[in-house]
Amino acid sequence: MTVVDVPIASGRPRRAWRNRLFQGAMLLCMLVAFGTLAVLLVDTAITGWPALSQQLLTGLPSTLPEEAGARPAILATLYLGALVLLFSVPIGVLTAIYLEEYANRERWWNRAIEVNIQNLAAVPAIVYGILGLAFIVRGIGVGRVVLAGGLILTLVVLPTVVVASREAIRAVPDSIRQGAFALGATKWQVVWRQVLPAAIPGIATGSILALSRAVGETAPLIMVGAITYVAFNPTLLGAYTALPVQIYNWTRQPDVDFQTLAAAGAIVLLVIVLSMNAVAIFLRNRYRKQW
Amino acid sequence: MTSVDLTVPPPSVTALPRKRIRWGEQLVHLVLFIAAAISVLTTLGIVLSLLLPALEFFREVSPVDFFTGTTWAPLFLDARFGVVPLVVGTLMISFWSALVAFPLGLGVAIYLSEYAAPRATAFLKPILEILAAIPTVVLGYFALTFVTPFLRNQLGVQVEIFNALAASLVLGIMLIPTIATLSEDAMAAVPRDLRDGGYALGADKLQVSTRIVVPAAVSGIIAAFVLGFSRAVGETMIVLIAAGQLAQITFDPRETIETITAFIGATGNGDVPTGSIEYKTIFAVGLTLFVMTLVMNLISIRLVRKYREVYE
Numbered sequence: 001m002t003v004v005d006v007p008i009a010s011g012r013p014r015r016a017w018r019n020r021l022f023q024g025a026m027l028l029c030m031l032v033a034f035g036t037l038a039v040l041l042v043d044t045a046i047t048g049w050p051a052l053s054q055q056l057l058t059g060l061p062s063t064l065p066e067e068a069g070a071r072p073a074i075l076a077t078l079y080l081g082a083l084v085l086l087f088s089v090p091i092g093v094l095t096a097i098y099l100e101e102y103a104n105r106e107r108w109w110n111r112a113i114e115v116n117i118q119n120l121a122a123v124p125a126i127v128y129g130i131l132g133l134a135f136i137v138r139g140i141g142v143g144r145v146v147l148a149g150g151l152i153l154t155l156v157v158l159p160t161v162v163v164a165s166r167e168a169i170r171a172v173p174d175s176i177r178q179g180a181f182a183l184g185a186t187k188w189q190v191v192w193r194q195v196l197p198a199a200i201p202g203i204a205t206g207s208i209l210a211l212s213r214a215v216g217e218t219a220p221l222i223m224v225g226a227i228t229y230v231a232f233n234p235t236l237l238g239a240y241t242a243l244p245v246q247i248y249n250w251t252r253q254p255d256v257d258f259q260t261l262a263a264a265g266a267i268v269l270l271v272i273v274l275s276m277n278a279v280a281i282f283l284r285n286r287y288r289k290q291w
Numbered sequence: 292m293t294s295v296d297l298t299v300p301p302p303s304v305t306a307l308p309r310k311r312i313r314w315g316e317q318l319v320h321l322v323l324f325i326a327a328a329i330s331v332l333t334t335l336g337i338v339l340s341l342l343l344p345a346l347e348f349f350r351e352v353s354p355v356d357f358f359t360g361t362t363w364a365p366l367f368l369d370a371r372f373g374v375v376p377l378v379v380g381t382l383m384i385s386f387w388s389a390l391v392a393f394p395l396g397l398g399v400a401i402y403l404s405e406y407a408a409p410r411a412t413a414f415l416k417p418i419l420e421i422l423a424a425i426p427t428v429v430l431g432y433f434a435l436t437f438v439t440p441f442l443r444n445q446l447g448v449q450v451e452i453f454n455a456l457a458a459s460l461v462l463g464i465m466l467i468p469t470i471a472t473l474s475e476d477a478m479a480a481v482p483r484d485l486r487d488g489g490y491a492l493g494a495d496k497l498q499v500s501t502r503i504v505v506p507a508a509v510s511g512i513i514a515a516f517v518l519g520f521s522r523a524v525g526e527t528m529i530v531l532i533a534a535g536q537l538a539q540i541t542f543d544p545r546e547t548i549e550t551i552t553a554f555i556g557a558t559g560n561g562d563v564p565t566g567s568i569e570y571k572t573i574f575a576v577g578l579t580l581f582v583m584t585l586v587m588n589l590i591s592i593r594l595v596r597k598y599r600e601v602y603e
Contacts (some may be wrong), residue, residue, distance in 0.1 A: 015497075018497055022497045022500075022501075023406060026398045026406065029398030032464075033399060033419070033467045033468075033471075034418055036464045037421065040429070040433045040437075044432075047436070091326050095323075095326045095329070102323055103327070112331070113327050113330065119585065119588050119589070119592070120330055120333060122588040122591070123525070124526070124552065124584055125525070126525065126552050126555050126556060127341075127525070127580065130337075130573065130574065131340045134343075134344065134574070155333050158330065158333070159330070162330070186315075187316055209420075216424070216425075216427070218426065218427065219427075219527035223560075247428050247429070248431075248528065248531075251432050262432055263432070269428075270425070270426075273426060274424065281417050281420065
């Protein structure tokens with residue numbers, strides 16, 4: 001049998017043309033998104049570069065732009081990040097284990113918990129700030145301290161940790177559980193010694209992404225009083241200002257030099273946040289398991 | 292090893308050892324349940340913290356005046372509490388950002404799902420994630436110090452220093468990853484058979500994408516749009532920095548406006564005394580925002596569940 005080359009699409013040149021146009025339009029969509037990202041990064045880098053000095057990292061805030069630094073803000077942001085990790089990872093992972101391994105979906109309360117978490121994931125961050133304002137700062141009277149900020153940011157990113165951990169746990173194949181059960185393991189032994197270790201890369205990726213979001217979050221911290229002017233190193237139960245809030249304050253100053261400082265602060269924040277993201281993406285690609 | 296005669300049945304069924312209650316396992320179950328309950332308590336806390344001060348607020352300001360009033364001046368001596376300007380400002384920002392984000396996000400999703408080679412996807416998706424990871428305070432700064440001057444000087448658009456247009460454009464770009472990722476998930480859930488069926492009938496890639504995949508994934512795509520809109524409504528920093536704080540009813544995006552979130556951020560920032568009417572205003576306005584986003588989120592969750600049920 002001879003192979004005949006049949007020109008299938010040759011009768012419809014307009015189709016090929018339309019296809020190209022469509023593909024071009026979609027590439028344009030990508031280009032707008034990525035182009036804006038590139039412009040943002042380059043513009044911030046160029047504007048902020050002159051003010052990116054050792055003083056910015058180690059100096060104290062000041063009303064004079066040439067003397068202002070962000071050491072208290074950077075330190076507080078690191079403290080906040082540590083608190084968020086400390087609280088959100090255990091609570092988030094335990095919640096995920098409950099929903100994936102223990103909860104009986106037939107029960108209404110378990111379905112309610114699920115829908116509730118989906119909902120919380122989409123509640124605006126500033127609403128968490130209102131919660132913090134009402135309960136933590138004024139209600140219980142903890143005050144405008146680092147711990148209060150850490151608790152609120154924990155609540156903001158908790159749904160993210162839960163969702164990522166659930167996906168990681170769900171990806172562990174059932175045969176692993178069945179095998180462990182067949183050897184006589186109890187449910188907790190199965191979860192703790194088989195499922196959880198296998199899910200750790202996914203959980204770590206999700207947790208780092210959640211952490212990077214918490215570190216860049218501004219709105220809820222404004223509400224729970226990351227106050228403007230802090231000229232000392234933060235303590236757990238003391239007044240504080242976080243790096244994003246410091247940047248926000250600088251953008252509000254009319255003086256152009258403060259705008260430059262804001263850009264320099266943004267560079268520091270971007271470096272922190274984006275390097276966390278890079279680690280998370282690396283972890284995900286490195287430990288992606290094929291079962 | 293002694294042999295066991297398996298043919299002999301056990302003497303009596305009741306003699307089987309009863310299942311031992313393992314208290315450790317029960318304790319673990321309880322601890323896990325408590326962890327899961329924290330999220331429910333959070334929701335409860337949000338609702339209570341909004342509702343109680345808001346109810347006090349509505350004892351002093353009638354709800355009718357609040358929801359129909361067209362002047363927002365809570366900090367003036369002759370205070371007026373009409374929330375309409377804030378709601379209009381919020382919806383206008385969301386509308387313009389949706390106009391940017393919906394087509395671009397959908398385009399990115401179709402490209403990633405139907406056109407891009409696996410290697411291109413592996414390269415492009417992390418860039419989308421980086422875009423999603425930019426802190427909103429940085430985006431707000433970018434809108435104020437780059438986009439607004441660019442609109443004025445390069446494009447010749449007569450915008451105010453603080454304007455809704457720059458904020459909307461940047462907010463729209465911010466929403467692209469959310470919309471693209473969720474839409475792409477929905478498209479990935481469309482079975483291959485449907486695409487192959489289309490190709491077998493002689494359809495080309497354009498037709499398969501736009502007439503088979505997109506319609507099949509439409510509930511997921513709408514869910515992505517609704518969630519994106521909800522995030523636009525709730526976004527604070529970009530509008531607070533770039534769109535200003537002038538509550539007025541206008542549909543011209545070149546003007547300065549105020550959104551619900553910007554008001555909360557600007558007022559909660561200051562030292563408003565507890566118990567004052569200004570303090571309670573934050574909660575009444577916050578409750579309005581919470582209800583708006585809650586309704587949209589519930590719609591979105593419903594839609595996502597719908598397409599999952601169809602194809603899995």
